[in-house]
Amino acid sequence: MIAGFLFVLFLFPSEPVNAYKNSASSLEIGIRYDLEVNFDNFPIEDLSGLEEINEAKSVVVKKGDNLALIFKRNGLSPQQTYRVSNAGQDAKKLLKIMPGEVLELQIDQQNQLISLQYPFTSTDTLVISKNEDSSFSSKIETLNVDTRLNYTQGDVTNSFWNAGVKANLTDNQIMQVAGIFGWDVDFALGLRAGDSFYVMFEEHYIDGEFIENGDIVAAQFVNQGEAYTAIRYEDGNFYTPEGQSMRKSFLRAPVNFRYISSSFKKKRFHPVQKRWKAHRGVDYAADRGTPVMAAGDGKVIKAAYDKYNGHHVFIQHGEKYVTKYLHFTKRKVKRGQTVKQGQLIGTVGSTGLASGPHLHYEFLVNGVHRNPRTVDLPKAQPIAKKEKSKFIDIAAFRLQQLNNNKRIMLAMN
Ligand SMILES: [Zn+2]
Structure with a gap:
C-alpha cells in the first residue's frame, strides 16, 4: 500500500x-x-499486540512533592511507592528530589510502574525497573564525560560585565573571573580602557554534545598595565604561577562590581584621588540596598548610627587593620560579632551626611588612613610546601597553553 x-x-x-x-x-x-x-x-495493520509498550512520561517535581504524592497523581498505588522506595540503596536518591527536577515514569495499562528514571545530575541517572516477580531493582547509570579546554579573551571598553558577555563568558564565569581577581582588582571602580582578560576553561561533553562549562583552569587579568595571572590547582584554589595564593586578607572592593551602576568611563575624572584628603575614603555609588561585604575576616568593633556617618560598621582585622563602612540603609551585624571575608554586613544607603546612596569605605593601617584602592594588602598562605613542585609544573604547562591560545587569537585578528 x-x-x-x-x-x-x-x-x-x-x-x-x-x-x-x-x-x-x-x-x-x-x-x-x-x-x-x-x-x-x-x-492499518493490527497494532493491538504493541499496546503494552507505553511511552515514558515526564513528571516535573513540584514544590512540597515527594515520591508518594507524585505516584498518587499518576495513578500509582501506595504499595508501588513502597516497593520503589525500597528498591535498594540507590533508590534513596528519591528522598532528595527537588522542585523542577524531572522523573520519567513508564506505566502500563494496568497502572503498574514498569520503570522510573531520575537524572539527578547532568551525567548520572537513577534507573529503577520492575523485575519478573514485581519487585523493583535500582541502579545508577553514569555517562562518560569528555572534558575539553576552551579559551576566550576580551578587552574592557566600558565595563567588565559587558566585555565578559562579548567574550561569550556566561554570567557565572564572569562572576568567577571577578572572584579570582577580586583581591587585586577593584572591579567596581578600578578598571580602565585598555584592561584585558584571558580565560581558559573546561567544557564537558557527552557523546560529542556540549553539556556544561567546567572549571576555569587559568586566567589572566591586565589592570592598569599590571598583569595578574591565576592558575587553578587541584585543591580548587587559584595561585600565581609562583604558587602565591590569589586570595588575600582583604578584598580590594567590599561591594560586588555587578551592582555598581556607573561604568568606569564616567569615573575617569579620578574623584577619589582628588577628594582623598578631604574625606579619607572611597565612595562606591550604588543603588540603595546593594549588599556590602566585610573586606576581610575580623571582629565588628562598632555598629551604630550617628548624624554624620549614618548607619555605620567598623571592623577590626587582627592588630593592624581597621575597615570602616558608612551610610548604610541597614546594618546586618552587631558590635562584638566576628565576621568572615565576603560576609554581608549592611546595605548601601544614604543615611547620615550623604547626598545620595553610596558606600563610603575607609581602610586604616595602624590607625592611619590609607587608600584602599592602592594599599599593599597582606598576602595569604602560599601553596603547601609539599604541593609546590607539582603545582609549579602544572602552572608552567597552563601558562604555555594560555600563551599559545593568545598567539592563535592574535594571528586570527
Ligand atoms: Zn565618602
Missing part, C-alpha cells in the same frame, strides 16, 4: 489542491500537485 501511495505521489505531485480537484485533466508535467489523502481509509 505504501509503495502504491508513493507511486501516485510521483505521478501527480503537488501544486494548489484545487487545481487537481477541479481540473484533473489539465495536469502538467513538472508541476507539483498536493494530494488529498484520507488516512482513515488506509488499511
Whole structure:
C-alpha cells in the first residue's frame, strides 16, 4: 500500500489542491500537485499486540512533592511507592528530589510502574525497573564525560560585565573571573580602557554534545598595565604561577562590581584621588540596598548610627587593620560579632551626611588612613610546601597553553 501511495505521489505531485480537484485533466508535467489523502481509509495493520509498550512520561517535581504524592497523581498505588522506595540503596536518591527536577515514569495499562528514571545530575541517572516477580531493582547509570579546554579573551571598553558577555563568558564565569581577581582588582571602580582578560576553561561533553562549562583552569587579568595571572590547582584554589595564593586578607572592593551602576568611563575624572584628603575614603555609588561585604575576616568593633556617618560598621582585622563602612540603609551585624571575608554586613544607603546612596569605605593601617584602592594588602598562605613542585609544573604547562591560545587569537585578528 505504501509503495502504491508513493507511486501516485510521483505521478501527480503537488501544486494548489484545487487545481487537481477541479481540473484533473489539465495536469502538467513538472508541476507539483498536493494530494488529498484520507488516512482513515488506509488499511492499518493490527497494532493491538504493541499496546503494552507505553511511552515514558515526564513528571516535573513540584514544590512540597515527594515520591508518594507524585505516584498518587499518576495513578500509582501506595504499595508501588513502597516497593520503589525500597528498591535498594540507590533508590534513596528519591528522598532528595527537588522542585523542577524531572522523573520519567513508564506505566502500563494496568497502572503498574514498569520503570522510573531520575537524572539527578547532568551525567548520572537513577534507573529503577520492575523485575519478573514485581519487585523493583535500582541502579545508577553514569555517562562518560569528555572534558575539553576552551579559551576566550576580551578587552574592557566600558565595563567588565559587558566585555565578559562579548567574550561569550556566561554570567557565572564572569562572576568567577571577578572572584579570582577580586583581591587585586577593584572591579567596581578600578578598571580602565585598555584592561584585558584571558580565560581558559573546561567544557564537558557527552557523546560529542556540549553539556556544561567546567572549571576555569587559568586566567589572566591586565589592570592598569599590571598583569595578574591565576592558575587553578587541584585543591580548587587559584595561585600565581609562583604558587602565591590569589586570595588575600582583604578584598580590594567590599561591594560586588555587578551592582555598581556607573561604568568606569564616567569615573575617569579620578574623584577619589582628588577628594582623598578631604574625606579619607572611597565612595562606591550604588543603588540603595546593594549588599556590602566585610573586606576581610575580623571582629565588628562598632555598629551604630550617628548624624554624620549614618548607619555605620567598623571592623577590626587582627592588630593592624581597621575597615570602616558608612551610610548604610541597614546594618546586618552587631558590635562584638566576628565576621568572615565576603560576609554581608549592611546595605548601601544614604543615611547620615550623604547626598545620595553610596558606600563610603575607609581602610586604616595602624590607625592611619590609607587608600584602599592602592594599599599593599597582606598576602595569604602560599601553596603547601609539599604541593609546590607539582603545582609549579602544572602552572608552567597552563601558562604555555594560555600563551599559545593568545598567539592563535592574535594571528586570527
Ligand atoms: Zn565618602
